[in-house]
Amino acid sequence: MRTGCLIVISGPSGAGKGTVCSEFLRACPEVAYSISATTRAPREGERDGVNYYFLDRAAFERMIADGELLEWAEVYGNYYGTPLKKIQEKLASGTDILLEIDTQGALNVMKKFPQGIFIFILPPSLEELEKRLRGRGTDSEEVVARRMAAAAGEIAVAKEYAYTVVNDKVENAVRTISAIVTAAHARTGSNLDKIEELVKGKEA
C-alpha cells in the first residue's frame, strides 16, 4: 500500500498560515491534521486535543525524555512539539498528514523526513504582514513588534523549503497547496508498483 505524505507548512506569524491550513483541510478532508503539543496558554476559542495538546512544562519535558516527539523547540518561552506516534500511524495507513510548525521545528523535521513536502507561506509584503498581525487583535504592541523583528529572519529560512506559496488570497494559496500535494502523489517514487505491474504483465 502507498504510504501517506507528510505535508509541512510554516510561515511567519501573520502570513495567514493558520487560515490557509484550515481552509486546505476543509478542501481536502482526507488529509489529517497533526496536533502539536505546547505549553503556551490557549488563545480564545482554542480547544485541547483539537488545536493543540495543551500541556504543562513537566508533562512536556516527560515526552521529550521519552522520545515521543518528532521535533520540539522553545519559542518565546514556550515549548512546542510534534507527537511522533500518531504521524507514523497515519502515514503507514496511507493517510496524508499536515504539520503546521515553525521554521525551527520544520528544519528538524527535514533531517528526519526529507521525503516530506515542505511549504513556506509568504506574506505578499511586510506592510500586509504587520497589518494582519495588528488585525488579529490577540497580540500586544510589544509582541507585534517582536514578531515583525523576527519576520525577516524567518522568511530567509524559506529558501530551505522545497515550495513557497505567497498568500495573497487564501483561495489561491489553498489551490496551490492542493496542487503541490497532487503533484507529490504523482511522483514516480509513489508509482513504482504500478510501473512494475505493467512491465511484468508484458512478460507473463
Place this chain on the structure above:
Amino acid sequence: MRTGCLIVISGPSGAGKGTVCSEFLRACPEVAYSISATTRAPREGERDGVNYYFLDRAAFERMIADGELLEWAEVYGNYYGTPLKKIQEKLASGTDILLEIDTQGALNVMKKFPQGIFIFILPPSLEELEKRLRGRGTDSEEVVARRMAAAAGEIAVAKEYAYTVVNDKVENAVRTISAIVTAAHARTGSNLDKIEELVKGKEA
C-alpha cells in the same frame, strides 16, 4: 523575470498522451506547444507547422548538422527531433512550453535540461493499451504488435521520469498534469526574488 518551465511528456503509443496533451493545452492556453520535426508521413488530419514540421530526410539531416535540434532520434525508420530555437525563446520570455516526445528523446533532454518537468503517461493496463492502439485504426496489425512488444521496455523507462500519471480518464490525467505544473511554479527556486524582496524590505 521568471523563465518558463519546460514540460516534457512521454508514454507508450496508445497510452493516450496525444489526447491528454491537447486537452491539457486547451485547459491551459498560456502554455505553448513545441512542434517537433519529423520525416514520417502525416496521419489523417495532421498539418505541417501545427502537429509537426514534416521534413524530408535531407532537410532533417541539415538541421542535425547545423545543431538546430535539442534532441533527435530515429524511431521505426523515421527521424523525430525538437527544434531548439523556439524553445529557448519561449522559456526566456517566461512562457511554459510542452514537449511531447518519445522516451529516447526525453532521456536526451534530461541531460541538457535537468530542470525540466518530466512526466510519463501510463496506460491503466496493457489490455487497455492494446485496445486503444487497435481502436485508433491507423496502425496495421503488424505495427500494433510491434508497438505492444516495445511497450514494456518503454514503460520501464518511466522510472527515469520525475512524475508518472496513469491515464485512466483524460480529465483526471489533465488535472494531475496541471497540478504538477502549478507545483513547479511554487518551487522555491522560482520565488527567490520574492523572498529576497521581503527579507531586504525589513532591513530598509
